[in-house]
Amino acid sequence: MLRLQNLTKTYRTGDRALNGVSLTVEPGQVVGLIGPSGAGKSTLIRCINRLVEPSSGQVTLGDTALTGLGHGSLRRARRRIGMIFQEYALVERLTVMENVLSGRLGYVGFWRSFFRKFPPDAVSKAYALLDRVGLSDHVDKRADALSGGQRQRVGIARALAQDPDLLLVDEPTASLDPKTSRQIMRLIVEICDERGLPAIINIHDVALAQSFVRRIIGLKSGEVVFDGAPNELTDAVLTRIYGEEDWSATIRPVDEESDDQVDDPDAEAEHHGPAEVLDRERMAGLS
Amino acid sequence: MVDASRTFPESWRKRTTRTELLIWAGWLALVALFVFCWQVMTQDTIWMFVADAPSQAADIGSRMVPPRWAYLPDLMAPLWDTINIATLGTLLAVIMAVPVAFLAARNTTPSVRFVRPVAMLVIVASRSINALIWALLLVAIIGPGVPAGIVAIALRSIGFVAKLLYEAIEEIDAQQVEAVTATGASTAQVIDYAIVPQILPAFAGICVFRWDINIRESAVLGLVGAGGLGLKLQDSLNILAWPQVTVIFVLILLTVLVSEWVSARVRHAII
Numbered sequence: 001m002l003r004l005q006n007l008t009k010t011y012r013t014g015d016r017a018l019n020g021v022s023l024t025v026e027p028g029q030v031v032g033l034i035g036p037s038g039a040g041k042s043t044l045i046r047c048i049n050r051l052v053e054p055s056s057g058q059v060t061l062g063d064t065a066l067t068g069l070g071h072g073s074l075r076r077a078r079r080r081i082g083m084i085f086q087e088y089a090l091v092e093r094l095t096v097m098e099n100v101l102s103g104r105l106g107y108v109g110f111w112r113s114f115f116r117k118f119p120p121d122a123v124s125k126a127y128a129l130l131d132r133v134g135l136s137d138h139v140d141k142r143a144d145a146l147s148g149g150q151r152q153r154v155g156i157a158r159a160l161a162q163d164p165d166l167l168l169v170d171e172p173t174a175s176l177d178p179k180t181s182r183q184i185m186r187l188i189v190e191i192c193d194e195r196g197l198p199a200i201i202n203i204h205d206v207a208l209a210q211s212f213v214r215r216i217i218g219l220k221s222g223e224v225v226f227d228g229a230p231n232e233l234t235d236a237v238l239t240r241i242y243g244e245e246d247w248s249a250t251i252r253p254v255d256e257e258s259d260d261q262v263d264d265p266d267a268e269a270e271h272h273g274p275a276e277v278l279d280r281e282r283m284a285g286l287s
Numbered sequence: 288m289v290d291a292s293r294t295f296p297e298s299w300r301k302r303t304t305r306t307e308l309l310i311w312a313g314w315l316a317l318v319a320l321f322v323f324c325w326q327v328m329t330q331d332t333i334w335m336f337v338a339d340a341p342s343q344a345a346d347i348g349s350r351m352v353p354p355r356w357a358y359l360p361d362l363m364a365p366l367w368d369t370i371n372i373a374t375l376g377t378l379l380a381v382i383m384a385v386p387v388a389f390l391a392a393r394n395t396t397p398s399v400r401f402v403r404p405v406a407m408l409v410i411v412a413s414r415s416i417n418a419l420i421w422a423l424l425l426v427a428i429i430g431p432g433v434p435a436g437i438v439a440i441a442l443r444s445i446g447f448v449a450k451l452l453y454e455a456i457e458e459i460d461a462q463q464v465e466a467v468t469a470t471g472a473s474t475a476q477v478i479d480y481a482i483v484p485q486i487l488p489a490f491a492g493i494c495v496f497r498w499d500i501n502i503r504e505s506a507v508l509g510l511v512g513a514g515g516l517g518l519k520l521q522d523s524l525n526i527l528a529w530p531q532v533t534v535i536f537v538l539i540l541l542t543v544l545v546s547e548w549v550s551a552r553v554r555h556a557i558i
Binding site: 049051075076077078079081083085087089090091092093094098102103104105106107110113114155158162168 | 460462463465466467468469470471472473475476479480481484485487488
């Protein structure tokens with residue numbers, strides 16, 4: 001369980017990115033974090049693994065208070081938190097395998113990692129993950145030889161290689177086309193479901209968030225202004241989060257589902273239809 | 288939508304009259320400075336010598352041909368020295384420059400306020416002194432010969448390599464570093480996995496480029512006694528053996544051509 005208490009971040013420029021944010025993410029819960037640019041979404045998830053140092057407040061993952069950890073124990077805590085990035089943030093000149101194995105860096109010593117001699121179980125797990133995200137044929141390709149969707153799959157495999165207890169996902173689809181975006185979102189949500197892995201997903205596409213997560217948090221100027229189920233996102237709520245606008249085209253009618261990707265060769269994650277996944281999601285939310 | 292009843296100005300100027308005048312004044316001042324400098328420069332010139340220059344040049348030129356090709360075998364050992372000075376000097380410089388570069392780059396230095404200025408000082412000191420001057424000092428300290436040349440080349444190159452390398456480090460994509468840090472990697476692992484792959488092409492390019500420059504520089508270091516081809520050049524100039532000087536010039540030219548070709552090939556292969 002992840003708990004944020006009164007989390008505040010004021011940058012040196014004086015910008016207050018987070019203003020007393022408190023929230024709890026239950027085990028296995030996938031949360032979509034929406035809000036306008038500059039609302040503090042990126043800052044919020046970076047304060048959790050302390051890539052950004054919070055100014056005040058507390059972050060607790062399980063029994064560990066992440067805020068206040070020293071250098072060494074912070075490193076060990078970061079191993080439990082996988083992160084997926086907007087621009088994939090793969091090391092472009094390393095191979096797919098090296099990128100996935102870099103998720104294990106926190107578990108191996110410097111020289112082992114320097115000579116790329118990872119333990120056998122880490123290597124077989126990396127192969128299994130690449131198989132899961134559908135990249136078995138690209139193991140030894142350099143990351144910069146892949147397409148956007150493939151790179152994000154490597155990013156997902158890297159995060160999972162950490163054996164995380166929590167997934168932080170920063171705008172995973174912002175650099176992808178609509179179809180790939182849906183595939184990637186579906187993959188992330190499915191994997192979280194398989195592993196009972198809680199996740200916070202920053203996302204600016206409201207419709208995409210609505211169709212894939214079962215809890216949405218709206219952030220505005222560093223404060224939580226909405227926290228509820230996707231179908232509670234009404235015009236009034238969106239206006240509260242983003243400001244005045246005609247929202248009729250943005251909100252997704254809850255039951256409309258497209259039947260795309262059936263003929264997609266690399267849609268390895270899509271053997272069951274999206275609607276089925278969603279139903280399972282909703283059931284899980286109820287139970 | 289354009290409103291037909293509104294009129295818009297038809298003239299537009301990038302600068303105001305005032306800035307335009309200032310720019311002209313600046314050019315005028317530059318020309319005046321040039322004329323003044325020309326006068327200072329030429330007041331000590333003995334024009335008779337200048338008028339004489341073409342015939343002097345022709346005279347030396349005629350003495351330089353035909354080149355004394357028989358001198359070539361004597362130059363092989365100094366040529367080997369020159370190449371060694373350049374290569375070992377570059378190697379030594381790179382070994383010392385890499386840590387300096389990491390200490391100087393804003394995104395990797397342990398302290399911007401204390402460590403970075405020291406690293407910058409090393410870079411500036413190294414760059415501000417020509418290899419020939421370093422060699423002059425080192426011949427006095429270490430004594431004449433190849434070692435003085437190697438150290439001179441190394442000292443001169445540290446600044447060059449470190450400066451270009453720290454600029455490359457500062458230009459890396461911070462997201463990749465962030466991503467590797469987020470996995471719980473140690474600082475050494477972050478450097479190995481996130482920073483080194485990004486700067487490797489630049490690093491290789493910088494090394495070969497500097498080696499290429501050092502081949503030229505080491506060819507003249509012998510003039511002050513630091514070994515290599517320059518030593519032979521000095522000898523030949525002292526005894527006015529112009530045909531030998533020609534052979535040395537041709538050899539230097541060929542060596543530089545080859546080194547340029549090698550470095551171009553290596554850089555091409557990496558990038």
